[in-house]
Amino acid sequence: MASPPLSLDCWSKLPLDLMQLIFEHLSFVDFERAKSVCSSWLSGSRQSKPNNKIPWMILFPEEKNYCLLFNPEDKEEKLYKTQHLDKHWADSFCLATCRSWLLMETFHEVHLYIFNLLTLERIDLPKSLSYGSDSPILWIDERSKDYLIIRNDLTYFKKGDNSWKKEISVQLSDNQNGMVFKDHKLYGLTEDELRIFDFSGEFPLQVSRVSVRGCVKLEKVSRMRWPEPWAFNQLRRRNNVVVTLRGDVLIVRSKSPNGSYSWNFRIFKMDSSNEKIKWEEIFSLGDEAIILDLGITVLAKDQEGVTSNSIYFNAQDTSQYFADIFVFNLDTKKVEQLPQVVSSVLLSGARWFLPNFKND
Known part of the structure; x- marks a missing residue:
């Protein structure tokens, strides 16, 4: 005989540890909804954190001391305004x-x-770090606040009260196309090869140099006719390195003709199963989606707001003056411009980020 359904009164009397277990499996939007079930659930939510796996976008209004947040999971496509932030916020860029x-x-x-x-x-960071590339790497430990900054040929790492710098200009900074840092490894893509460094030890160690000839194709970038900015053209002829959830290394080539709003993407996966490393072109990401700005993939299966087998990108990859969000569907080979999240606010930048509500 089937058990009778739980009444609302039963749901409100769930043990706190069970309630916390439920909350910690909810996304940010579902977490906010669950808080309104009853007073006991609201109380239980204060001892839990949402389990967010969806990247958000942060938008920077010009000369404002706040920012706007866009959560793709929110079907109402709202923008959330933060409180006033750091006193230098209006004079800063990300x-x-x-x-x-x-x-x-x-x-x-x-x-x-x-x-x-x-x-x-x-x-606050040392002044020696104030000069370098426009696309540096940031890593920080949530608990200890140890951090790693990589800007071109300068690596700065702070651990406890000690810090060190190490020049890696010969191995990394020449003809740099992009960098991704994941699981204590740095992936630096140049015109000719992918260079991998291990940062898990006392000092960074180069562990691999892999040729990318055949999957990285360089194209001459020419200036576009006004009014379309030249920086926007750069996004359309670019090679990105991406590291998947499983640790696979991908190179993503993007291209769009001048004056066109159509894009073409090709993805190559590094195959290290044999002695000679090869690059194999792939045509599906499965249940994952690429966030090109972050150089990572996220799980898109059963996740609101993210479409699987897709590439999310925006002009932020080369310029901070666009907030348009695009998604390329690998199944349909079509690019869709997601709804404009800003209509009347003049922006100075936009970035994807993964909000973390836990200290682990």
Whole structure:
């Protein structure tokens, strides 16, 4: 005989540990909905955190001391305005993200700092780090606040009260196309090869140099006719390195003709099963989706707001002056521009980030 359905009164009397287990499996949007079930669930939510796996977009209004957040999971496509942030926020722009941490640089004084968008914590960085590439790497430990910054040929790592710098210019910075840092490994893509460094030890160690000839194709970038910006053209002729959830290394080639709003993407996967490493072109990501700005994939199966077997990208890959979000569907080979999330606000930048509500 089937058990009778639980009444609302029964749901409100769930043990706290069971309630916490439910909350910690919910996405951010479902977490917010569950809080309104009853007073006991609201109380239980205060001791739990949502399990967010969906990347959000942070938008930077010009000369404002706040930012706007766009959560693709929210079907109402709302923009959420933050409280007033750091006093230097309006005079800063974002160089990189690591979960909820942002690497910020001030416009006038050329100074770097790390800022947590959720906790409002700030870490000022040494002045020696204020010069380097426009696409640096940021990594930070949530608990200890140890951090790693990589800008071109300068690596700066702080652990406890000690820190070290190490020049890696010969191995990394020449003809640099892009970098991704994941699981204590740095993947640097040049015109000729992929260079992998291991940062798990006392000092960074180069562990591999893999030729990318055949899957990285360089194209001459020419200036476009006004009014379309030249920086937007660069996005359309680009090679990106991406690391998947399982640790597979991909190279994503993107191209779009001048003056066209159509894109073409090709994906190559590194095959290291044999002695000679090869690149194999793949045509499906399965249940995953690529967030090109972050150089990662996310699980898209059964996730609201993210379509599987797709590539999410925006003009932020080369310029901070666009907030349009695009998605390329590998099944249909079509590009869709997601609904405009900003209509009247003048922006100075946009970035994808993975909000982290837990300290692990």
